[in-house]
Amino acid sequence: MIVTTVNTENAPAAIGPYSQATIYNGQAFVSGQLGLSPATGEFIADDVEAQTRQALENLKAILTACGSCLNKVISVDVFLTNMDDFAKVNAIYAEFFSKHKPARAAIEVSALPKGGLVEIKCIAAIS
Template identity: 55%
Template sequence: MSTVTTHPSLTKISTPNAPAAIGPYSQAIVAGSLVFASGCLGFDPQTGGFVGESIEAQARQALTNLKAVLEASGTDMGKVVKATVFMKDMNDFVAVNKIYEEFFGQHKPARSAVEVARLPKDGLVEIEAIAALA
């Protein structure tokens, strides 16, 4: 068993307003003036299940969860520096972009979007971000 502990310069973030981590990781970590948010799926924080089977429903909930984690960290969507969007099917790119724009408006953080073979619990989309605190 590992004896590694979180360094005192880092702060683990956990909020009940987003689904709990489904593995050995934190919802986010604050390091200095940056927040590193783990990938958010389209889970309902109350039930732990997906909010629906459509890409739109899962993308909207993933971004709602990301927003909750960022706010619990002391920042917001307007301070996201970099986002990464993982999709099960790149054919969903346009649909995900539409939902993404609803959350970011005129703010356009740097971003990557990639198709992946599989996401946890067979989700359709997962979104992670790095945000500034100041």
């Protein structure tokens, strides 16, 4: 079994003992992404829309580093600290997944790392 780890400077560094993504058997497993700026490692803003947009940009950058893209995403998990933000997150999410609609789960959690409002992870096929 060969597992390849992927890290790119175009997304925030992992904030723990894990990789931004791993590749195995033609699939990229992208770790949960918060709305952190790749340059500073801090939240882009304090609102869920901006954090969602940045989390998806981070996801996109990691997918590119893996040799994949948003159109090859198979499954997405979205973690929210407040399910009342579901519609706001969906509106931003739809900008990134307009035609291609992968399987998805949305889960409310009590807290996220660094006090984030949303975290998004995915599995994607590799070209």
